[in-house]
Amino acid sequence: MRRSDPAMPKRLMIVLTGAALVLAIAACHSGSVTPSPSASGPSPTPNPKITAATVNVTVLGTPAARIPVEASTPKNTASPRPGTPFETIGTNKKGNAIFNHLKPSKTYCWVAILGPGHTSSDCASWSVWQNSTITLGT
Numbered sequence: 001m002r003r004s005d006p007a008m009p010k011r012l013m014i015v016l017t018g019a020a021l022v023l024a025i026a027a028c029h030s031g032s033v034t035p036s037p038s039a040s041g042p043s044p045t046p047n048p049k050i051t052a053a054t055v056n057v058t059v060l061g062t063p064a065a066r067i068p069v070e071a072s073t074p075k076n077t078a079s080p081r082p083g084t085p086f087e088t089i090g091t092n093k094k095g096n097a098i099f100n101h102l103k104p105s106k107t108y109c110w111v112a113i114l115g116p117g118h119t120s121s122d123c124a125s126w127s128v129w130q131n132s133t134i135t136l137g138t
Helices: 007-029
Strands: 053-059 068-072 087-090 096-099 106-113 118-124 134-137
Touching: 053 068, 053 106, 087 096, 096 106, 106 134, 118 134
Parallel strands: 053 134
Antiparallel strands: 053 096, 068 087, 068 106, 106 118
16 A cells, blocks of 8 residues: 655645736736727718728629729718719729718719629718728629
């Protein structure tokens, strides 16, 4: 019969206490002590320095190149629908059409001509087109 070592429970207790201490310290330091600043949303007023909008066109979720995209201002901003196009730009190989020289305070509409009788459109106020990419397509 083997005699038990009386020091064994003490050693085991020290190891377990040390492991618990390491875990407790790691848990304390996993988060930030000071709160990080929250991301600020779009400005409450148009940014006069942002005068370009990016329109991304996809077909079945894949970026589509050489798709004509028309830009217009809506006839009625209360119920925006595309008006008469003032510019047409084809998408690049990443499916993007970039419209420059826009007026920061205006609402614009974009229509992607996907094929005969098939279009995708969206109208967006400055708070959208100045802060994100307009997505059209299927």
